[in-house]
Amino acid sequence: MIMAEPVARNDSGASAPADEEVLVKRARAGDLEAYDELVQRYQERIYATVYHMTSNHEDANDLAQESFIKAFQALKSFKGGSSFYTWLYRIAVNKTINFLKQRKNRIHMSLNDLDFNAEHDPDLVAFVSDKTPRREAGLSELQEKLNTALMKLSEPHRLVVVLHDVQGLSHEEIAKVMDCNIGTVRSRLFYARQQLQAWLSDYLKPT
Amino acid sequence: MNENQPNFESLRRLLELKRHETPPPGYFNNFSRQVMARIRDGEAETTAGSLFATMPWLLKLLQSFETKPVFAGGFATALCGLLLFGAVMAQRPEFAAQAILQPASADVAPLASSTATPLTPPVNQFLIADNSTNPVVNFQSASSVSFGQMPVNAQLTSFPVVSGN
Numbered sequence: 001m002i003m004a005e006p007v008a009r010n011d012s013g014a015s016a017p018a019d020e021e022v023l024v025k026r027a028r029a030g031d032l033e034a035y036d037e038l039v040q041r042y043q044e045r046i047y048a049t050v051y052h053m054t055s056n057h058e059d060a061n062d063l064a065q066e067s068f069i070k071a072f073q074a075l076k077s078f079k080g081g082s083s084f085y086t087w088l089y090r091i092a093v094n095k096t097i098n099f100l101k102q103r104k105n106r107i108h109m110s111l112n113d114l115d116f117n118a119e120h121d122p123d124l125v126a127f128v129s130d131k132t133p134r135r136e137a138g139l140s141e142l143q144e145k146l147n148t149a150l151m152k153l154s155e156p157h158r159l160v161v162v163l164h165d166v167q168g169l170s171h172e173e174i175a176k177v178m179d180c181n182i183g184t185v186r187s188r189l190f191y192a193r194q195q196l197q198a199w200l201s202d203y204l205k206p207t
Numbered sequence: 208m209n210e211n212q213p214n215f216e217s218l219r220r221l222l223e224l225k226r227h228e229t230p231p232p233g234y235f236n237n238f239s240r241q242v243m244a245r246i247r248d249g250e251a252e253t254t255a256g257s258l259f260a261t262m263p264w265l266l267k268l269l270q271s272f273e274t275k276p277v278f279a280g281g282f283a284t285a286l287c288g289l290l291l292f293g294a295v296m297a298q299r300p301e302f303a304a305q306a307i308l309q310p311a312s313a314d315v316a317p318l319a320s321s322t323a324t325p326l327t328p329p330v331n332q333f334l335i336a337d338n339s340t341n342p343v344v345n346f347q348s349a350s351s352v353s354f355g356q357m358p359v360n361a362q363l364t365s366f367p368v369v370s371g372n
Contacts, residue, residue: 032247035243039243044235112230117227121223162225165218197215
């Protein structure tokens with residue numbers, strides 16, 4: 001299973017499925033079954049976002065669960081101005097950023113294992129092939145270096161990279177989630193990529 | 208910015224490695240169940256919280272038990288004493304009968320006799336019947352009735368029989 005695939009456009013933003021509105025209405029009225037369905041629909045993406053921000057499975061588990069619980073408690077204040085998906089994302093992101101600020105300088109990575117498909121991904125195989133400057137680097141080492149580099153970024157910069165390059169959200173969607181303009185998203189993305197490129201230069205193929 | 212894109216392309220491919228980091232197998236099978244269980248627990252706590260909100264003294268009492276065990280001990284002793292007192296009193300029937308059946312002390316009696324005079328108009332003025340369809344009521348005792356306590360007594364009545372012939 002590949003986690004956090006780029007977000008399918010029909011699941012996000014303005015083009016959310018029509019039944020989502022019905023589920024949200026039912027959940028607002030206290031229907032737990034409807035909310036359970038919403039949780040199942042978005043659990044993987046919310047978990048993935050939090051996990052990539054924290055690089056820690058246990059923290060991601062707690063924060064993702066708390067995000068869903070907080071969303072349920074705050075459902076009555078959800079006006080429907082944005083999609084439920086964006087609103088939920090915002091709750092998870094704010095919760096994660098607050099958590100990271102509190103535990104600053106106490107970074108403890110607890111990385112998930114790479115799935116079976118990683119070893120067969122041609123792009124990733126290329127990174128551990130002869131063309132890679134550090135030939136001895138295996139996928140696990142790459143994973144650790146990549147996560148370490150990501151954790152060096154500030155939270156807003158890391159969030160932009162995670163949402164765009166890992167989860168596949170568009171600039172517009174990220175701007176909605178982060179409550180900022182698209183220009184800010186682009187500039188943060190550019191700066192974050194520059195930083196990552198500098199830190200990971202040993203592991204990137206020369207162009 | 209465009210001239211940097213090829214470099215970022217390589218980085219972007221490396222970042223795709225993150226998509227292959229997956230939680231333990233079956234992790235998402237229980238995820239929603241755990242969330243829903245925590246939501247239900249939270250609702251139960253909220254109910255308890257609203258109980259404490261309506262009775263803040265109860266919360267203070269319980270908190271004082273937690274912080275000062277002396278209070279808990281004192282409360283338990285008082286409760287035991289009360290139970291013991293109740294048990295002892297229950298074994299003395301003459302005392303219990305006196306306490307319950309003795310209606311009033313001497314200084315209360317005059318007050319009771321003074322209130323015997325009805326302050327309200329006689330009830331019977333509303334109950335005078337002028338036809339045989341009304342219920343039969345003992346009007347003599349109705350004057351001592353107060354606040355709707357109406358004794359209804361059966362009486363023998365005789366109806367005049369008119370002979371048609």
